[in-house]
Amino acid sequence: MFTKGTKAYSILNNVCPRCQSSKFWPRNNPYTNIFVKNNGDLGSCKSCNLKFEIELGFWYGAMYVSYALSVSVFLIIWLALSLFFNSINVINEIIIISISLIIISPVVYFLSRLIWINIFISFNSKE
Numbered sequence: 553m554f555t556k557g558t559k560a561y562s563i564l565n566n567v568c569p570r571c572q573s574s575k576f577w578p579r580n581n582p583y584t585n586i587f588v589k590n591n592g593d594l595g596s597c598k599s600c601n602l603k604f605e606i607e608l609g610f611w612y613g614a615m616y617v618s619y620a621l622s623v624s625v626f627l628i629i630w631l632a633l634s635l636f637f638n639s640i641n642v643i644n645e646i647i648i649i650s651i652s653l654i655i656i657s658p659v660v661y662f663l664s665r666l667i668w669i670n671i672f673i674s675f676n677s678k679e
């Protein structure tokens with residue numbers, strides 16, 4: 553299902569969207585990639601030389617993906633709290649959801665860039 557050549561393979565395995573043989577983020581753990589050097593510039597692929605920041609400001613678009621992921625996390629936590637804790641009040645829900653979003657934000661940042669570049673770059677086995 554998520555075999556090499558699919559966008560899901562690139563996103564889930566943190567590999568370059570074009571060649572799918574070198575890493576996109578330097579490390580697989582999102583929490584260790586928070587402080588990437590060069591103001592978050594990921595440079596280019598070591599195998600196919602694809603420049604990850606296709607144009608100036610390309611990563612601003614990843615904010616839309618990040619927003620969608622954050623809203624999804626918010627909805628999942630809110631539904632879980634509503635289903636399993638009937639008597640929880642709104643203030644506690646807001647606190648739990650806010651803390652959860654802060655904790656999960658490096659994962660959202662990690663995935664949003666991977667998803668965003670996979671929207672524009674397709675797998676090419678010849679590269």
Ligand SMILES: [Zn+2]
Nearest residue numbers: 568571597600
């Ligand atoms: Zn590549």
